[in-house]
Amino acid sequence: MNPRSEERYNVRETEAKWQAIWEERQCFHARDDDPRPKYYVLEMFPYPSGRIHMGHVRNYTLGDVVARYKRARGFAVLHPMGWDAFGLPAENAAIERGVHPAIWTRENIAAMRTQLKSMGLSYDWSRELATCEPAYYRHEQKMFLDFLKAGLVYRKESWVNWDPVEHTVLANEQVIDGRGWRSGALVEKRLLNQWFLKITAFAEDLLKGLESLDRWPDRVRLMQENWIGRSEGLRLFFDLVDRDDRLEVYTTRPDTLFGASFCAIAANHPLAGELAKTNPDLTAFIGVCNRMGTSEAALETAEKKGFATGLTARNPLVEGQELPVYVANFVLMDYGTGAIFGCPAHDQRDLDFARKYGLPVTPVVAAKDVDPASLVIGTEAYVEDGVMINSGVLNGLPVADAKARVIDLMEDRGVGQRAINYRLRDWGVSRQRYWGCPIPIIHCPQCGVVPVPAEDLPVILPEDVTFDKPGNPLDHHPTWKHVACPQCGKAARRETDTFDTFFESSWYFARFCSPTETERGFTRAAADRWMPVDQYIGGIEHAVLHLLYSRFFTRALKVCGYLSVEEPFAGLLTQGMICHETYKDADGHWLLPTDVDKRADGSAIEIDGGRPVVLGRSEKMSKSKKNVIDPAGIIATFGADTARLFMLSDSPPERDLDWTDSGIDGAFRYVNRLWRMVVDPAVNLPAPGTACPADFGPTAKKARSQTHKTVALVGEDLDRFHFNKAVARIRELSNVLAEIPATDDGAGWALREGLETLARLIGPMMPHLAEELWSALGQTTLLVDSGWPEADPALLVEDSVTLAVQVNGKLKGTVSLAKDVDTETAQAAALALPGVAALLDGKPPRKVIVVPNRIVNVVV
């Protein structure tokens, strides 16, 4: 036995060795003056929570394969990594464990950086950034002030989710079933002064821009389209009877104006507030509306409720008609004008409301062939298309024409105008939090809102704060908020709110272009050099928020002269989640996979105590369900390459991936198999660089053809991110190479060619193993520097092909023919097949279809 085969592939030593060599030689350093075409690949940067999880492993493996592949293909690759380091968990750690958020965050970054490095990721670490450092966030304070100057920022009182226990605003996604996600307290609506970024100014542009993003998943584009929610309709005024005032309403159904039977305004509508001043019952009703739950269940069961204000409004289209005005719980202040007219016959909510309060229900649209007289609206509104009835001048018009006619009429009379409305709302960026970027504003009793002068930037977050009281520590700080007004010099107060953490992640991709720039975040030259990101990779959960904010932010930066592009991410890959089986004990408590012993029959018991375990379905790995596997243990045991291979091989990247122990075992077996194939080859290999022999035996010849075909196919697969297929093809090649008999002419040469190719093809996926194999094969260069193999076109063409032969579309056999034979030859060969001849029974076929090199279909 060859003594070397007794050695085992030493994962730890080998991976550490190559990581050190790559780092020492700065293999992944991106140079701004590199003349080759650029390729910017970026993965969504992590929040430094303390440890990496499997989702990170998948995300960064995918990105690293793309980066290493593009590098091999001759691109100047920018592949950076950083930390989305502001955020709530750091404050929670401070409250719960007494650690300062800055210390907690920096320690987590250090720990996670070590973990990421153990994965062998090809980052340019010289560009690393952390958003919690003043060197980073100072620039976004400047950007905010530039946006303010450009009219893209404003301050407004708005209704927010207020957690009365934590004394802070919550984002919508932090409100679960109407309660604060941490405190569990019922969330209230509060009117608060907040800073807003005018994302709605770009609504149309953000919508249009989606069309150009042809390398984004359709799903994400559609989600953003729905989120922006463009609608076309009419804004019109209803005069209020006996009041010198009118009510502005937005509708997408101006055609149904003849069927109107009431108007309704939101509880937070200014008119409701005014009326409530003299009406305690209305005040109470508004209070009820503001406390109303916003959970799915609450909305489903919530009754339509209204409060008759006693006011009436004149229907601008129907002479003499007066409609009662209600305050209604189902009208939203922040969509349209916060006021509607109700047409019960053709809107389900309006119908529910009308039935409850005994309001008239007049159908004004009927399906084309329905007799209007027989039309009865019961408990279901008619929302389909049709023709106008009961509508005076509109009668007989199709809905679309009636809409246009009413809009024209209202515009002519000056009581309304065509309007486009968006569901998208301006981005409120104020948070009553400590661990975030301070908003660079000073409030002066004399001068009002005063921006911090550029020369006083950055406004640095003070570190000497306490977390013993609820609310924002910046508010409790004894000195920090007290400053002199930059304009009048008198005592003034700093803004103590900080930015939403989506602010930092909205421009970090540009910062990576010139991470040490001190003047304005990044130089225009560097941004022009590297932007846009050619391939962005991350979770689908950011389909709207982060990706939409970043698209807006990039446009705003362009307006302010920072960069030239509008779209930050030219290509987007959204990866699926990592799932794992779930386990519960008899009492219904979740169990960790490490506490469970799976048995051969599929059942499972608790390792400690042996009680039976209830197996649950595979679900997204989460701490709450305890179905998590720590990547650190996997990497320590099996190595980074095994973990990476597993992440790539079982499912396409956009699909969810089931973690299985047997899957990781299989990947590890393959890593070792490849290693053995090289260090202990079945056939003696010629020296590297030996000239190609003139003749090859049949199997060696086939193997060579397979080698070159695999090069071509794996390249296509990687171009399309079909990593699972690339892995399958590589495995196929190794299966073929293992079959070459030593007796074949040129066997050793064909095997060396195959193994060298294999090493290069696995380079992006299993980089440590690839380097190890490359060097074991006697190569003296680094594999990362050796480019991508080229397929020999001569070896890609087959001289013979197998054609399927069908009769009436059913497979009856195959024939082997020379490639590209003429139709007649193929047809004759097919008809000569015994099975085919028998079915024909001597008669000529009705028709024969020949698809060259593929199939012959005989129709009888």
Added chain:
RNA sequence: GGGGGCGUGGCGAAAUGGUAUACGCAAGCGACUUAAAAUCGCUCGACUUCGGUCAUACGGGUUCAAGUCCCGUCGCCCCCACCA
């Protein structure tokens, strides 16, 4: 309620409208071994009278040909949601 996606062996999955089930996992059998692990080899959709026949959730349709395109049904998943 609105929008979108998916349904292929025991499992993860392949398949420009053209030989369905590549590649892997699990399982079974065998070799090596005192034994186990590791490794290597073979079998592996269903039924079969061994000629074949039937299988891509279900029912229709288009086509010489459908997992793939169209219509409908069922099931699962995701996103948004009193958006006027």
